[in-house]
Amino acid sequence: MKWKIRQEQTGDEAVIAEVTRAAFAGKAYANGDEDTLPAKLRDGGALILSLVAVTGKTVIGHVALSPAKVGDAKWLAVGPVSVVPDHQGRGIGSALVNHAVTVAQAYGRGGVVLEGDPAFYGRLGFVQSNALTHQGKPSRHLQTIAFDGDAAGDVEFHPVFSE
Template sequence: MQIRLERPEDIAAIQSLITAAFKEMPYGSQTEGAVADALRSAGALILSLIAIEDGEIIGHVAFSPVAISGATNGWYGLGPVSVRPDRQGRGIGQALIREGLARLRDMNAQGCVVLGDPGYYSRFGFISDPGLRYGDVPPEYFQRLGFTGIVPEGEVVFHPGFDAT
């Protein structure tokens, strides 16, 4: 498996992958593909990686900037993460997330936040932090991973692309 940055010619396949990956997910909103497209169109898809095997895209992960207490300060949001349904549970999503987090560190990012299963995301070092809030989401499902010793506090706001429907 190879992991690389997305290219313009990958976009249609990424869209199909995201749609298929979330189609049967009980927590999916079926807007994940629109979110990725809206972030891309707005120039806010800071890091978009794909996993390729045998010439086919089998996974995708996106990272975009977030604001904390109204300031953009080098923090990013992880998501959506998508893996082709017939390839889920084989470590592809993990590999994409690990590579993405490493690249964010190389970009001198301050940290990353994610909304998701704490049992899954804790393996990457994400923790719940009562100092960071995201709407009325239960705090255990909103997590952060700081890359430096500086962790801001306040309300986290994702890019407006996340409001795509």
């Protein structure tokens, strides 16, 4: 099966929500509102990057970048990351994240940060740091790729992630 990655276009909004819903459906770690996050970021002017994976005209995956802070430094957050269940395990999720990280490097921010499973993101170059907290608490799920110096301090994601 051939697939490629492109930027979100007008008209993709509903299918991005559906792809996100399908990816997170039934996951023990899901909040149940992940499908609303891309639209909330978009509506808030915080969807800095929105990439979709497509096969033909069908959207099968998605990743977002939004503003974040690590300590006082401006960073970018990766997520949500979604691949529809039927197409998982084919390298699409890794490619979406790698593309997002590459674009993020061009933004002149300190790095990229996310909360996710170290088993998946560790393979993509993300590292955990004991110097990071979220809402004052350390978490093994907080992971970063620093572009400029070290990652240290409290991580602040866009407010839609904690609504």
